[in-house]
Amino acid sequence: MTPTIGSAERAGQEADSAQESGAPSPPTLRVVKVLELLSRHAGERLSLARIVREAGLSRATAHAVLAQLTAEGWAVRDAEGNYGIGLRLLTVARRAEAAFPLRHLASAHLRALSDEVGVPVFLAERAGENIVVTEVIGHPSASWIRPGRRLPLAPPVCREFIAWAPDSARAAWLATADPAHRDRLTRVLAEIRTRGYSVERLVDDSTPMLEVLAGLRDSPITAALRAQLGSVITELITIDYLPDELGPDNAVVTLAAPVRDHHGTVIAAVVACPDNHLSAHALAALGAKTVATADRITAASH
Template identity: 25%
Template sequence: MEPMDDEKTSQNHIQGLERGLAVLTAFDADRPNPTVAELATATGLSRPVVRRVLLTLQRLGYVASSGPHWTLTPRVLSIGQHYTATHALTELAQPHLMRQAERTGESATLAVMDGNEVVYIARVPVRRVLSVTVSPGTRVPVHATSLGRVLLAWEPDERVDEVIAECGLPRLTPHTVTDPAEFREILTRVREQGWSLVVNEREEGLISLSAPVRDHHGRVIAAVASSTSTGRTTPDRMREEVVPVLLETAKAISGELGHERG
């Protein structure tokens, strides 16, 4: 590996993170217990830099030392665990989303929170109901979506306050709820009824309905949604016809994750 050149760093480049990852990935089958010198050779970094990186990783619990040798700790598995968990969730949810889409005739989506945004991790499209492209990886705001409200409804008040403070409640359409007190009341209602219905708030003509997916501890880790347009149906019909199907889908996915149904 070539030495890292400080002059090549840019405003969007975090050199310390790059160096940390370089040191972590230098541990392999040929170097399970390397020394600082061996890691310096493998990464092209100076020994003092490698030592500082190792001490930082040690403080964070990712490496341990035994004399001059260093080893990875089991904690490094948690880095890949998030990826594995998300992809396992996507895989097991896909057939349930397909069944939901077939039964409702509307698009089905699975999403999780990533920071202060909602990110789609699986989707079964039936027809185009949005003017924007919607596919896995799409990010949408928390406050104006049924998915976001479900994912936030079971969070502590402090987390809700944090999202409002950092992101605000920007008006996306004339119907978007922008008052913090009203938004908190909506989250309370979502928590009480177990699902969220949002009409015309993210985009004019869009109806979205969401319900929570829980893990084996009962924590809300994802949300499943059904989306359509006001030209195809009404909010009342969504409540009557789609809510039962959506709740069934959410319970089925939760059950696969080990959540006991009540």
């Protein structure tokens, strides 16, 4: 049936509404799965059977996606029928890297920090109202920490990006937080400014549950469900450490220090990922080294 002008307009409005509400697009997700799989094995050629298995697609769907990607130059197919990334994907990847020049400048500093402290490290850069993971050194235990992962600049996370912001920006950020946590967040932001870094910790043994919930929140779901998941995640998080809460054994998942531009605005964060129990002394030592690395990256970028 051919839609009338009115029905076509309504269909477009419904599509826009679905997109705004976070409704998933299964065909897009299938293409993304295949591209991510090929990019993770950039030096290899993958069989159709392996792509079907690892991407979780039917053989017919995987074949259709790969045929289109190959026709457009996003993938290549060799004489044995195996697939790899195409030049068009490489071209787009290079263009994307140009949007995050700090990644290249920071890479050697991040590696030096990781080698010194013996834990994984990553760089998170601000992109509008989001934070993007752009460089990862080592293998963080949290599965969400990978290049390209985008997180909203929303309470209670990303505090190191907000702690040094103008009063109006901090107030706006705090206004979006759970009202029950605003007083604590206000004190935490002040403490971060004093010591120079944020600390992420978890209540008891909730790490596995938190990772599952975070993965669901970052998947294509409705805005309402995402908000509900965010509330559950918030309940599992004890927001940072205040000075009188530090003891002989402190559960530390990540520790993040700010990188600033020449105006002093926080544009990125160096994040160390011990995911371990540290003494107060060890925590302070890791914090000092992470801050020093972030400061070196700041200086090198000016």
